[in-house]
Amino acid sequence: MTIPFFAPDLFDADHETLLGLVREVGLDPEQKFILGSRTAEFERVQRDAVGAADAIACGSGTSALLLVLTAMGVGTGDEVVVPAFGCAPLAAAPALLGATPVFADIDPVTLVADPVEAARLIGPRTKALLPAHMFSVMADMPAFRRLADSTGVRLLEDSAVAQGGTLAGRPAGMWGDAGVYSFVQVKTFGMPGEGGLVVTGDEELGQAIRMLRNHGQDGRQRFVHHRIGWNSRFDEIMAAFQLHRFPSFPERLNRRAKIGEYYTERFASLADRGILTPPRDRDGRCFYVYNLLADHRDALLKHLADADIDSHVYYRSPLPSQPGFARFARPGEAWPAAERACQRSLALPIHPMLTDAQVEHIADAVCHFADTKRTSR
Template sequence: MIPFLDIKAQYATIQAELEAAALKVLRSGRYVLGEDVKALEEEFAAYCGTSHAIAVNTGTSALHLSLLAAGVGPGDEVITTPFTFVATAAAISYIGAIPVFVDIDPVTFNIDPNQIERAITPRTKAIVPVHLYGQMADMDPILQIAAKHGLVVIEDACQAHGATYGGQRAGSLGVSGCFSFYPGKNLGACGEGGIIVTNDDKQAQQMRMLRDWGQDRRYHHVTQGFNYRMDAIQGAILRVKLRQLETWTEARRTRARLYTSLLVNGPVEVPREAAGRRHVWHVFAVRTRDRDQLQKFLLSEGVETGLHYPIPVHLQPAYAHLGHGQGDFPAAEAAANNVLSLPLYPELSLRDVEIVAELVKQNAYVD
């Protein structure tokens, strides 16, 4: 069996370091926030090239607090993509704002900047581009549109740790950037976790209070906040893993290049790295006319695959109240119907990449 993702394989490579870091926290008696979380914030901010990082309990919480700190509130509209994990829209809904969807670029799977301006209304407050699958959205035109209309840009970088656009790291271009440390991410915790990066001192201070019951000091609650604090043990684990992130990223990129070379003229459409961007390949999603048939065939041959994402957010029952229907965002709907994610992780052998590619070529059709 070739698994879609093998978290145990990664654990085996750094087992001693991880266990020592976790044991140190267990022996400390300080299990929430603490020194390791503070150090992780400093190290991750330095990695992203930002002034601040605020560690939280999930990527969803990171999005939620970023929107609040940016002044987005009830009745405001936030432009984003329908082709993403539902958490992007959920965070917008948490504050009573309204997700406004814009279709995707069918090549990169990211929000199409050419369609953003027509979605802007007097109620629009923010744009949340999602750096899907590990590749950053086309940020220059997005930032230009935002500046023209007085909007804030919050990057959903939950799948893009270490990705770059014009040499700048994901999370560093908007007013803030949000990351998830869910275990399957390129930088994953041994549990849940998230972080926000920003260069805005005021927003950083606001988000630090919001994650910890609105306190600016113990038992002094300046604002109504949340319990979004990061566990100390996750901070310690993520510090160990952050030191390996660039090595793991290059391993992902090597495997993506091999897949591309083997499949580029084959029966599926391979994903592309856009000019001026560094793709970190959280997901290697090919497009094929009969996705379900290919997935079943690969599973019968011992290859696990993934679907990211089979139903776009605007067609999810939870967002039926927005009034969208089939055909409203055709590029997103087409992608949802024909993308299939192949196994890709740093520990995947190059021979297994060759095996998967050969099986794909045996049983796939491109549109």
């Protein structure tokens, strides 16, 4: 059987619990199915886990970006510096608010936004920096923090793939003025549905985000709208389910980390054959997926498929080259590292449901491919 890139049975062990929670919430005399007591408890647990002043659960990681940027006052005429390589919401969130995403090239090895490139792009219209952790590596948040502080712009940390990661002892999401997580099924703390979370050390910013997620209401009196907001509220069943799964989250993260460390050890000698691994150190690492850079990426993808291993290419073109965002690309700008990443990036399975035998088979297949390339030279 093919080894899946994402586990199809992530929640199999929790089926009965989930059904029980549906019944519990459905029969609760309070009859509150969004933003109830379970959501409040879930927010408290998440807040305390990272030492935030506030944690605000919302409809998705994408809407979390929109909520934070809006609370920061980003709008028409502003600019937000974003990575040229990454997922669409990085550019879509500022664009949907009337702002201009300004694309910074990335580090050619770690694939995260390069703070030196970001600094070059800051101008009088820059309102925020939006670095994103990518695949296996956290962005250089100390450098971005210094850059934001020295220029007076806001810092929003996209930690959608990095929940549970730490850098220099600080949790992912807590380097920025605010950080966001995603709970879509395949993320490290995914759930069977859509959801997101904002964490922040700024209580005033947190309060603004709370209002924005619920049509601008402050929770004290319905139908009094202090701001123009959205419907980006959190589901009580999912809050209860995530509370149930939170105690085992470190165990699942550790399993991912162990798999990643095994891959890195096995692939350490392949650099001269055109295959590069993420950094070895756990500091500043996240384990959403395990990403290789391969000179013969498409051939490696086919080789793995022939060995019944499902791998994945995330981004085949940089954001400023995509039809939806091309109009924001500055004339004369180039993103060579992002272009190269699109040609070489390949993600391997790293989900915690993998068996040791499957992990070994995946590593063997990659090493075998590298050996064939050495032989053919």
